[in-house]
Amino acid sequence: MVILDTFTLGGDLPVRRLGFGTAQLTGPGYWGPRGTRADAVAVLRRAVERGVTLIDTADNYGPGLAEELVAEALHPYPAGLVVATKGGVVRTSDSSWHVAGRPEQLRAMCEASLRRLRTETIDLYQLHRLDPEVPLADQLGTLDELRREGKIRHIGLDTVTAAQLERALALDVAPLASVQNRFNLLDRSSQDVLEVCEAHGLAFLPWFPLANGSLPGSAAAAELDALATRHGATRSQLALAWLLHRSPVLLPTPGTGSLAHLDENLDAASVRLDADDVARLDALTAGHGSAPPA
Template sequence: MFQESFLLGGDLPVRRLGYGTAQLAGPGYWGARGDRQDALAVLRRAVARGVTLIDTADNYGPDVAEELIAEALHPYPGDLVIATKGGVVRTGPDAWHIAGRPEQLRAMCEASLRRLRTDTIDLYQLHRLDPEVPMADQLGTLDALRQEGKIRHIGLDTLTADRLEQALSLTGIAAVQNRFNLVDRESADVLKVCEAHGLAFLPWFPLANGALTGEASSTLSAVADRHGASRGQLALAWLLHHSPVTLPTPGTGSLTHLDENLAAADLRLSEDEMKELDKL
């Protein structure tokens, strides 16, 4: 049975189709994209349309996306879950480096708390594991922040299934973000670990960075036409049907595109249609 919601971390109910804020940053995730009032309007429309999960990161801008969320939505609705990320320092357009030392992670989390104007971050995700720092030290810092009440749940971004199992042996993990979409399923083994442990799986690039909204296979177009939907909507619907733990958070700076994306949650794909799409 299709499930419209997911219990994130076992205690935070969210609608499975959320909103991601990466597209509110400028090219290369540097600076702001477009008019500030347009960005604020998109965030407010997302919540008005029933979105209860917003995914962001401190390096989108940097700082830009978190500041926009607070300006648009604070004080936050009681059912809104905000997920952000730390552990990466952006130094220019498409230029960044990993920074996972305990003092760096703590400083990043504290800064996100200030920008988001909150005492607790619902889901704080390690944007990348730092290969120069023991995993136990990185997760230990996040666990300490959780015990202090500054983080409710810990998430991880871009890792292998083996590394995820290792992380789970060290502390509680609520969510994982890996690249995953209809035509890129390299992280299928990570998704299986998430299913086995009841973790949320937030697929990034759910529309293959725009590729699935442009030229696509005849199969994708044919299934979309049957539903009177766009190819992008079908790609999001496939993610929602593929596994009950997938929580796609497509991003956009356009009100029209936002409405189109969110309408994907209303599509219901048959088993035969899923089989067709699975062959892509």
């Protein structure tokens, strides 16, 4: 089975499909640091040394810390490196999320991310959650204003239903380049969103691509172990390889604070599955899934 190793984001930003996510560089609940700044910087630099060209972060990881680490490690950004971040949620504790989609809030968040990332333009800015209290056209319109001002290159959405995505596309207020929903071997509840992305050529960045650490204790573990042994791979590598084979628009960005785990994850790009392997993995949780979080 032949897979493409690259994807052109927004029609003009080619990236390697297996990227790196920064959430795991922060502490539990994405609050505060997880380890030392030096360790986080080393992991980020190693990711780019290994050929990663897509870094996925968010303003509320830390909060603010993850973006600062990206800039500390990688600025000035090498040619071809795409940095994606998110805004639209305010954190007040490790368990408190507050959706904030008013135009003035989104603009202030974007400006703050620009400062932390030390850049004049954010390659991909994703609305972290839709604000039910603000018209969708106003939220997208604000991001499009920022795009026209040169502060955002491309716009994406995070955690949306297929109906919400279709509505955003139909509004035609702002060009969309991506969606970021939960999707992995054990949770395919966003399959319909993936299909919309495929139909419109949008990137789909699956969050929790490794099922948030639940692979070892899952009912799929035995089958994963058998296939992993066949390929000389780990369960995590097999789960990432499955995503890369599942659809050419899937761009998984697994995160870690460990250099060893980083190398393990990135080595998944070299795992090649045949049609039988994919079918066996597809069958593990066919029809299984849970609704995306609010």
